Amino acid sequence: MPLVPPALDPDSLVPRTDSGYPEPFRSRVLPxxxxxxxxPLGLTKIGVNLTTLPPGKESSMRHFHTREDEFVFIVEGEVVLVTDEGEQLLGAGMCAGFAAGVRNGHYLVNRSDRPVRYLEISNRDREDTAEYSDVDLAFSKHADGRFVFTHKDGTPY
Structure with a gap:
């Protein structure tokens, strides 16, 4: 029997397989x-993604958000969490959280030989920006919701 909202089978959704990152960063996260x-459930205050990250790929560049809290929950597989404190291995059932405005860049990297699946949950803030710890990259949002990536000095890619 098909599910109807407020229930949802994630496999019924077409996955997004692109990235807004400019090169040379895009190839680090894709596919x-x-x-x-x-x-599809009409949530407007929080964003929820079910992400599948193949072996050898990174979730993002190491970053922190200025106005959005971020939470990840590992559903399947294992992934390395990298922060200012170093590296930690997260397996299924483990989670990590990142408070808005805390200048501790983070990202996940799949160093295993299997895909990892995890939930990403964050509040949606139209004024959020992100700063990147290790690369010349900055992020902001336009009033229409589009993401904009620039160099740290503001020049476009």
């Missing part, structure tokens, strides 16, 4: 799959 779970 990956993100299924936006909250959007």
């Amino acid at each position: 990956r799959e993100k299924r936006a779970l909250g959007d």
